[in-house]
Amino acid sequence: MQNMNYYYDFSGQKFEYPISLSINQFDRHVFSRQSSLEISYVLKGSYEVTTEHLSSIIHVHELALIAPYDIHMIKPLQQDSIILTVHLDFSYLPHYMVGDVSHSFTSIICNQKQNKVILEKIQQQLGILFLQIIKGTNNLYELNQVLTSLIYIASHNQKFALEELPLSSKNHENYMKAILFIDQNYQQDIHLEDIAQNLSFSISYASRLFKRYTGVNFVRYLAMVRIRHSLEALLAGKDSIEEIAFACGMNSAKAYSQAFKELYGITPSFYRKQFQNNLKYNKDQQVQSMQLDKKQIELIQHLIVDQLVYQDENMMITKQNDEITYVIKEVSNKQIHQENNQMVIKSNNC
Template identity: 30%
Template structure:
């Protein structure tokens, strides 16, 4: 069975792409430029200490090394993600590594020419890759990738800011990575904020403030979401008992698990499992992400629905034609008025 998970590297082109089911919480901090397009459902996005909601067809473009996390607010929430290789934009703009940007859509602009074109090229890339390898497919893939990348860079260039050098008291990327890595590895065990502060070599208050500023959520909320993330994956992909899942994911007891689960998902773990089984979506786990199968017809239809669009140039051409017609009508009217006046 094939899945919507691809990597591509040819000459100066370097990217990876996938379509996955967003579950409870997934935190990212990486060196690639990320493009995320929400296909189904609704998510809470934490990015640059800002927390906001994304709805179907919304898109976000995030600069490298910016911490961000997604939380599903509805069942069967699905997103398309493209990671642009670390060196790609820097080949054309040596200063690209210093830029910071977050470009996102909302109800006011999700259907404007840029975001419509972005969805078109991203969907084409996924559909082309799912059709197999061939010289013509490779050429069309690179065509759509370069069109997407050039339009994205144009938007970035208009809003980018330059990274301000960290102050001596600020945590480095490497230090924060160690703290996150420790939580990701040990969240099934009891972890205190003091443990995390000790790893970074900072006091507890400063660690707490930095954590909230960087992720948009507190240390305890992040830890809880990590535990819930594993629990939802196990509920959907195993037959383990609910009590066993609760204890193995780091919850003190099944009551604490049920309360937290109900608060975040407005349903019980048992009901969540039942709904996941009934949905029966074909997925596979990769880096804690449930990657969607290329056989899921509704996802293919969503991609195909993003294909029809008109480029800016077609709008300009139609506008020029309309203006020309309007000019002809205006001249005809002026001619009629002159005859009536004579």
């Protein structure tokens, strides 16, 4: 069950963009696993985080970074807990942007005692992202900058040389042919055997291709493709769930709902209801981008700092109106002097 009072959704997937973001009060006690990188940031209350390799509790303004394909469960410990969830879906990105996903990311907890620098850097990027949403710009290039920054931060500065990228191979070429076949035929009643026959593969070879390059089997990958292609019709609200299911290639509304819940954790009808309840209309009754309301902005206000100019572990520069403030943290042996009407700060540990 979810409380609708704080619900907000920014779904890049509708536009086949890798970033999706939501604020909610979900109460889901099931394990999930997805190909995306997940950032779960507590806005109120506390949550228990469980993965294959860790178990911890995160409190307000702390986060869990969940690596792709890690089985995990995040459940609230108080009824009024609120969480911000960001997904970076690598299936929308070329492999050269993320390297070896299975080894580049690790599930970790970030708070004031552990991974503090990563926490602060992610908070900064979330603030930039929310500032765009509040201003209503959604500039693609600024979003891309946030996306690449979050990927780099989440990789914990791991090094991955260009030369380490897999060379173009016959297997990868065959995989791309299989993906293209699905993109062109997902609305039909297709099976792994159809791909194998159409592309002159053996069934076992086709199965291995999907497992190797997507991390999931053919059936799950096909369901993901169908669900993603159905989002626009689902959110438009004109067709029934059954009509949407058949249009995207599912054989029943029940199969569609089950696949949707596996992917998003809620039913498609509930997902549609949440979206429609949060739609904003202009004076001509045309749908506008969903806007954050006052209660939501209060929750994320500490992230926004709309005057933030620069921040790292040693310095923060903010601008409010015409006033610029420099906050320098734990700097010793500093030398401050003026050169050509400029203030210069030199430090041994900056």
